[in-house]
Amino acid sequence: MHVVEMRQITKQFGDVIANDRVEFQLKRGEIHALLGENGAGKTTLMRILFGLYREDSGEVIVDDQPVRIGSPKDAIALGIGMVTQHFALVPPFSVAENVIMGYRDSLSMDMKAIEAEVASSAKKFTIEIDPSAIVRHLSVGQKQRVEILKALFREARVLILDEPTAVLVPQEVDALFDILRNLREQGISVIFISHKLNEVMAISDRVTVLRDGRAISTIDTSSTTPSELAKMMVGRETFGVTRQGEAVADQPILQVERLCADDGRGLQALKDISFVVNSGEILGIAGVGGNGQKELAETLCGTRQPTSGGILVRDKQMSGASPSEMTAAGLGRVPEDRHAGMVGELTVADNMVMEHLSRFTKRGMLDRKAIKNYTDQLIEQFQIKAKPSDRARTLSGGNMQKLLLARVLANQPDVLIAPQPTRGLDVGATEYVHNQLLEQRQRGAAVLLISEDLDEILALSDRIAVVYEGEIVGVLPVHDADIERLGLMMSGVIKENKDAVPQI
Amino acid sequence: MPFPKFRLEKTGAPMWFRGLIPVITLVLTFILTSGLIIWGKANPFEAYYYFLIDPLAGRVSFLEVLVKSTPLILTGIAVTVAFVAGYYNIGAEGQLYAGALAAAWLGTVLEGVSTPVAILVMVSGGFIAGMIWALIPALLRVYLNVDEVVTTLLTNSIILFIISAILNGPWRDPQSGWPQSPEIAEAARLPQLAERSRLHFGFVIALVAVAVIWFILTRTGFGLKLRAVGLGKEGARFAGIQVKRTMLLAALISGGLAGIAGYVEVAGIQYHLIGELSPGYGYTGIIIATMGGLNALAVAASGLFFGLVETGAQTVSRALGVPVYLGEITQATMLLVILGMFLLQRYRIRRV
Ligand SMILES: Nc1ncnc2c1ncn2[C@@H]1O[C@H](COP(=O)(O)OP(=O)(O)O)[C@@H](O)[C@H]1O
Ligand SMILES: [Mg+2]
Numbered sequence: 068m069h070v071v072e073m074r075q076i077t078k079q080f081g082d083v084i085a086n087d088r089v090e091f092q093l094k095r096g097e098i099h100a101l102l103g104e105n106g107a108g109k110t111t112l113m114r115i116l117f118g119l120y121r122e123d124s125g126e127v128i129v130d131d132q133p134v135r136i137g138s139p140k141d142a143i144a145l146g147i148g149m150v151t152q153h154f155a156l157v158p159p160f161s162v163a164e165n166v167i168m169g170y171r172d173s174l175s176m177d178m179k180a181i182e183a184e185v186a187s188s189a190k191k192f193t194i195e196i197d198p199s200a201i202v203r204h205l206s207v208g209q210k211q212r213v214e215i216l217k218a219l220f221r222e223a224r225v226l227i228l229d230e231p232t233a234v235l236v237p238q239e240v241d242a243l244f245d246i247l248r249n250l251r252e253q254g255i256s257v258i259f260i261s262h263k264l265n266e267v268m269a270i271s272d273r274v275t276v277l278r279d280g281r282a283i284s285t286i287d288t289s290s291t292t293p294s295e296l297a298k299m300m301v302g303r304e305t306f307g308v309t310r311q312g313e314a315v316a317d318q319p320i321l322q323v324e325r326l327c328a329d330d331g332r333g334l335q336a337l338k339d340i341s342f343v344v345n346s347g348e349i350l351g352i353a354g355v356g357g358n359g360q361k362e363l364a365e366t367l368c369g370t371r372q373p374t375s376g377g378i379l380v381r382d383k384q385m386s387g388a389s390p391s392e393m394t395a396a397g398l399g400r401v402p403e404d405r406h407a408g409m410v411g412e413l414t415v416a417d418n419m420v421m422e423h424l425s426r427f428t429k430r431g432m433l434d435r436k437a438i439k440n441y442t443d444q445l446i447e448q449f450q451i452k453a454k455p456s457d458r459a460r461t462l463s464g465g466n467m468q469k470l471l472l473a474r475v476l477a478n479q480p481d482v483l484i485a486p487q488p489t490r491g492l493d494v495g496a497t498e499y500v501h502n503q504l505l506e507q508r509q510r511g512a513a514v515l516l517i518s519e520d521l522d523e524i525l526a527l528s529d530r531i532a533v534v535y536e537g538e539i540v541g542v543l544p545v546h547d548a549d550i551e552r553l554g555l556m557m558s559g560v561i562k563e564n565k566d567a568v569p570q571i
Numbered sequence: 572m573p574f575p576k577f578r579l580e581k582t583g584a585p586m587w588f589r590g591l592i593p594v595i596t597l598v599l600t601f602i603l604t605s606g607l608i609i610w611g612k613a614n615p616f617e618a619y620y621y622f623l624i625d626p627l628a629g630r631v632s633f634l635e636v637l638v639k640s641t642p643l644i645l646t647g648i649a650v651t652v653a654f655v656a657g658y659y660n661i662g663a664e665g666q667l668y669a670g671a672l673a674a675a676w677l678g679t680v681l682e683g684v685s686t687p688v689a690i691l692v693m694v695s696g697g698f699i700a701g702m703i704w705a706l707i708p709a710l711l712r713v714y715l716n717v718d719e720v721v722t723t724l725l726t727n728s729i730i731l732f733i734i735s736a737i738l739n740g741p742w743r744d745p746q747s748g749w750p751q752s753p754e755i756a757e758a759a760r761l762p763q764l765a766e767r768s769r770l771h772f773g774f775v776i777a778l779v780a781v782a783v784i785w786f787i788l789t790r791t792g793f794g795l796k797l798r799a800v801g802l803g804k805e806g807a808r809f810a811g812i813q814v815k816r817t818m819l820l821a822a823l824i825s826g827g828l829a830g831i832a833g834y835v836e837v838a839g840i841q842y843h844l845i846g847e848l849s850p851g852y853g854y855t856g857i858i859i860a861t862m863g864g865l866n867a868l869a870v871a872a873s874g875l876f877f878g879l880v881e882t883g884a885q886t887v888s889r890a891l892g893v894p895v896y897l898g899e900i901t902q903a904t905m906l907l908v909i910l911g912m913f914l915l916q917r918y919r920i921r922r923v
Contacts, residue, residue: 368809370808370809389811389813390808390809390810390811391811391812391813393811394811402809406806407805407806407809408805408806408809408810409803409806409809409810410798410799410802410803410806410807410810411802411803411806412802412803413795413798413799413802413803417795417798417799418806418810421795421799421806421807421810421811421812422810422811424792424795424796424812425792427792428791428792431791431792431793432790432791432792433790433791433792433794433795
């Protein structure tokens, strides 16, 4: 008998199928990992179970009864609790107040009695927390414990944790795992969402792997290996592009030296990253999403300031330069998020010339004719399906990407930074982008391809560097790389070539 | 599901609907305010006739509409420049007073110069004063990310206190004891444009400002940068546009234009500075800029329209005996309706 069963769950967002006929079964008193890359559909599936989304089709069964979970309130009544990636706590309130809030709202509340009750509940579940502490003063790990306690206090028998370790330091992870093991002993079922293989291996009894919205398989953790899981998690059909010949890589064009940078929250995201990209080669940066790729791309593009380290473009120190200085130095870049790289409300033509506005103005005045001609020419050359006067936001994803590529490649940059250049594109557009990158390589540009798609990395790169938690854990020539080995490096199970500056 | 499901979908409004927006706005405003007019014991149709049509019928009242719209066009265009760049300058009112203060001072020292020189000096003076008053909130916004809506609003009351202190102190009229600055010199006054009317050269200045801003926004590289920053900071930054610098410039130009509005009121109408120089032109400028859709020419048109509303409010109260506040209520209602229209035109309700 299962506590929760999800049958043939399908959920679509616009064109994206986030969950495609997913089957999921949860036993009583097990820790069940939900493993998958970013965007695999893990959060969506669990939000359906917690009543935050409504499935398009499929069935949810709790204790062998089909149920309709229309809101978190319904879920809580069924004994399902969820700790989301963003906490829902009231900072000025105490732990005890946060725990009972919305659950028991009588007008007069005896805080002493409530605190005692919360304390005893915390003790029962071995959660170390002071009920009278003010939430604002707590660390992230402690806040997470409050969220867990909140769910348990509402008598949850099923506890969903969405990437709970993403915000924790290693010691806090250990403490969390102790709590989870204890909950399992008390018969509570835990759903543990993660994309980190080693954590899944360490804590879970069973694993369900999601990939591209589909449940690939559910297996006992003890009967599998990290490399098998890695394969299930990332394996996709390969693309039909081929590189021509060995790289003629001879001259270092982009040199990154001991680069460090923080993420938006001020935590270190890049730790002493060093690598070299030569002319006429593609260096692929592989890694599971959220391991510093975004920060690396932004730092190289000049939109994020490094905290230390060097970025050399043709031996010229560019660390800390602005985006326009980067462009002037011969560094071309497409943005990770297409929408963030252009101004959607402006026209295609405006966006096309925005990077080099001075070339299209005469004494401060826009040279409309030159702009129109230039745009027409690039639209034709890059086969963009749009008119110069269209608003950029009306373009399809593929055409937006073409617009951004055209803007950059028209200037024949020495270096091309391409973070996730094919994310969300259809097969045709993907192939187009791949061919453009290979063409740049052929022309002698140094191309840095950052991608979470291993097949893309394997198909295009001459060398592959793997990032894990903001560090380069290894650099391999493409002929030494296979999916399994890369998968293990990507999940931090093995680190090799700690001296990551490549030798050719 | 027991009830049909609806979904709000984000789409652009079709072109024919956009053209209808001003008409719908007027009709809705009319319907919403009719109740009040009836309550004031007047006929709404008659009231609206005196409100919107009668002022345009006579020469004097028509010129008065232009007089009223002069500062409104200037504050409207000032707010436009800032809003286009995504800088929400709510401080045009204060910047107007800064410009007025500069004009009141310059007007007393510019004895005996020629009119063109006086205009040039005082336009610059008003512009610079407005710019200076806009500088601190702009710097706070650009470098420390302090919300400009709050700071520009606060600086509005600060300048009013400063002016009140000056008018009750050094500039207090020695004979009458009124808190008003000394009269500005003849040479500093803006020339009249028509007989038996208050219409002055400031109206031309306002039109020139509109033309210049229209040209900058639509025809220059700087204008494209302003629009890019306002419509998508991230994309603009990625393309190498200096977002902070651009926003700062927009804020300063905006302040300067509002300063000119203060100058034309002092040098064209009052000839001295008083604490009640503006009945909220700076705030009305926000409504005007919004109603003009941040398009310089449409903003000028909407400034004229608000000049009509202000004039009409007096006509209607004189003719029908309803309070002048009706004009203000109409303006406020219109703003709410416009905001609603702008919001709603981006959505469409779909049955799913
Ligand atoms: N509210 C939403 N609106 C549109 N698309 C969504 C929404 N939530 C998720 N998606 C899309 O559904 C897919 C699965 O997302 P998600 O469930 O968050 O994946 P995961 O948690 O495994 O990283 C992604 O492509 C994501 O962009
Ligand atoms: Mg997720």
